[in-house]
Every structure is written in structure tokens, then in C-alpha cells.
Amino acid sequence: MSAAGKPSWTARVRExxxxxxxxxxxxxxxxxxxxxxxxxVFGVLTIAALVIxxxxxxxxxxxxxxxxxxxxxxxxxxxxxxWSVELFFFFMVIHLWGKFFxxxxxxxxxxxxxxxxxxFLISIAAAFTGYVSQQNFDAQWIATQAxxxxxxxxxxxxxxxxxxxQMYTYHVLLLPVVVIALVSAHILLxxxxxIVPPLPLGELAIHSPTADPTAPGATGSAA
Amino acid sequence: xxxxxxxxLNHPASYVHWGFFQMxxxxxxxxxxxxxxxxxxxxxPFPGSRRRRSRS
Numbered sequence: 001m002s003a004a005g006k007p008s009w010t011a012r013v014r015e016x017x018x019x020x021x022x023x024x025x026x027x028x029x030x031x032x033x034x035x036x037x038x039x040x041v042f043g044v045l046t047i048a049a050l051v052i053x054x055x056x057x058x059x060x061x062x063x064x065x066x067x068x069x070x071x072x073x074x075x076x077x078x079x080x081x082x083w084s085v086e087l088f089f090f091f092m093v094i095h096l097w098g099k100f101f102x103x104x105x106x107x108x109x110x111x112x113x114x115x116x117x118x119x120f121l122i123s124i125a126a127a128f129t130g131y132v133s134q135q136n137f138d139a140q141w142i143a144t145q146a147x148x149x150x151x152x153x154x155x156x157x158x159x160x161x162x163x164x165x166q167m168y169t170y171h172v173l174l175l176p177v178v179v180i181a182l183v184s185a186h187i188l189l190x191x192x193x194x195i196v197p198p199l200p201l202g203e204l205a206i207h208s209p210t211a212d213p214t215a216p217g218a219t220g221s222a223a
Numbered sequence: 224x225x226x227x228x229x230x231x232l233n234h235p236a237s238y239v240h241w242g243f244f245q246m247x248x249x250x251x252x253x254x255x256x257x258x259x260x261x262x263x264x265x266x267x268p269f270p271g272s273r274r275r276r277s278r279s
Contacts, residue, residue, distance in 0.1 A: 036271065038264035090253070094261050 025191055034198050042095035043190075049088035050183065054176065056081040061172050065135040085127055092120060104196040112189040119182035126179055129171035132161050143167075 007015070059077050060068050068074040096116070105113035132143040143161040150156055160166055237248040 036269045038267055038269055039261075042264070086253075090257060090260075093257055094264065097261050098264070 021188065021192055025194075026188075028191070032195060032197065035195055039094075039098040040195070042091045042098060045091040046088060046095055047183065047187075049084050049091055050179075052084035053081065053088055054180075056084060057172065057176075069136065081130075085130070089123070089127070092123070096120065099196070102196060102199055106196060107193065109189070109193045109196055112186060112193060115182050115186040115189060119179060119186060122175060122178050122182060126171060126175035129167045129175060133164065133168045133171045135164070 056077050060074075060081055063074060063077075068078040099113070099116070128146070132139050132146070146161050147156065150159060150161060159170075239246055239248060239251060
């Protein structure tokens with residue numbers, strides 16, 4: 001409380017934060033019964049792969065290209081980084097398919113869907129800049145093949161795939177920051193809106209806004 | 224000690240051609256594997272789900 005009796009900006013931010021994300025929603029201790037399916041585990045598997053990517057990438061960044069090319073442990077971390085990226089996309093695509101076929105944008109969850117879709121697209125760019133940052137012939141081949149395609153779109157003026165320093169900065173700093181921010185927002189939005197329930201049976205129910213128990217104004221209660 | 228790859232990778236990638244469609248075998252294997260895992264995730268029962276259903 002400020003001297004004038006008005007709540008200070010920190011109090012206002014805190015109250016807005018608690019209003020938007022009550023603690024029992026942020027860290028729930030129960031989950032809906034409809035989540036008893038393997039299709040619901042692929043989101044958290046994607047996050048687990050992302051954690052391994054960041055951890056192994058941090059080690060690679062600290063040790064440098066000579067280490068990851070010429071030492072046994074360097075090869076090991078290089079492989080961990082590559083395979084965690086493979087698993088990240090593997091799990092993320094199955095998560096995407098699952099959410100697409102259950103129309104996961106229902107019930108006011110469009111921002112959750114969009115944040116996930118944009119995170120997917122930015123992740124592709126992050127993976128691409130990793131391929132051209134390897135410092136080997138593979139990286140040179142990919143960069144020289146990609147430059148013509150990218151230059152034809154007009155982005156070549158500020159996104160030069162033949163510039164290692166620029167690609168490496170995109171790969172280890174700019175794009176990871178965006179991916180982590182989007183994934184964080186995605187998780188918070190999932191916590192805020194809840195996990196989307198399965199599609200109701202019957203076409204009439206699908207087109208009825210009140211059939212979704214989590215839709216704004218719905219009369220039913222969520223499981 | 225260095226470990227060799229399980230399969231011999233010391234050759235150009237194999238590709239499948241189907242009209243205008245062209246894809247490396249490795250990419251095709253990953254896509255088929257994703258479809259199989261997706262189908263299995265929907266079809267296979269989740270541990271504990273049957274017990275919970277019978278209780279309700």
C-alpha cells in the first residue's frame with residue numbers, strides 16, 4: 001500500500017497475477033479422468049526432450065566446436081543434442097496430431113493452440129540454424145543449398161545462412177529464448193484453461209457451444 | 224573405444240521415388256514410426272484407467 005492509500009504497482013501486478021492464475025490452477029494436484037490415455041503424455045515428453053536439448057546444448061556451447069568434433073565425450077554430447085532434438089520433434093508432432101484431432105482450440109483455448117503452433121514453427125528455425133552451425137561439411141552443404149531459397153524470399157539481407165556467427169547467435173540465444181518463452185506461455189495457458197476434454201459424441205453435440213463443458217457460458221461441469 | 228553405427232551409414236542416402244514424390248528412406252521410417260506410435264497411444268489402455276472406470 002502506498003502512502004496515498006492506493007495499492008502500489010507491485011501489489012496490483014501481484015493481484016492481477018493471482019486473479020489470472022490462482023495457485024490451485026497453476027499447480028493442480030488432481031487431473032481429469034479423461035486424461036487416462038497415452039495420447040496425453042506427449043506434451044510433457046516434448047518438454048522433457050526440450051530440457052535435454054537445452055542442457056546438452058549448454059555443454060556444447062561452453063566447450064566449443066573443436067571439442068564436439070574431436071573428442072569422445074564431445075561426440076557423445078553432440079549425439080545427445082541431436083537425438084534429443086529428434087525426439088523433441090517426434091513427440092511434438094504426435095502431440096500436434098492428438099490435439100488437432102480433438103480440436104484442442106475449443107472452449108476459449110485458441111491462444112493455447114496458437115502459442116503451440118508458433119512454438120512449432122520457431123523450433124524448426126532453431127533446428128535449422130543448428131544444422132548450419134555444426135562447423136563441418138554437412139553444415140556447409142546445407143547452408144549453400146539453403147541460401148538460394150532463403151535469398152529468393154528476401155530475408156537474405158538480415159538472415160545470412162553462410163555467416164556462422166550470425167547463425168550461431170540465432171541458434172544459441174535468440175531462437176531458444178523465443179521457444180522457451182512460447183513453451184512457457186503455452187504451459188501457463190494450458191494450466192489456466194485446463195486440459196481440453198474429449199470431443200462429445202454425436203454431430204449435434206459437436207456443433208453446440210453448450211456441449212463443451214468448459215466453453216464460456218456452458219451449463220455442464222468439467223470432469 | 225569408438226562404437227560403430229548399428230547399420231552401415233557409409234554410403235549416400237537411399238530414396239524412394241513415387242511420381243513427383245521423393246523422400247529419403249530414413250525420413251519415411253521416422254514418419255511411419257510416428258504414425259504407429261500415434262495409433263498405439265490411442266489404442267493401448269493407460270495403466271490404471273480400467274480400475275478407475277470399474278470403480279465409478
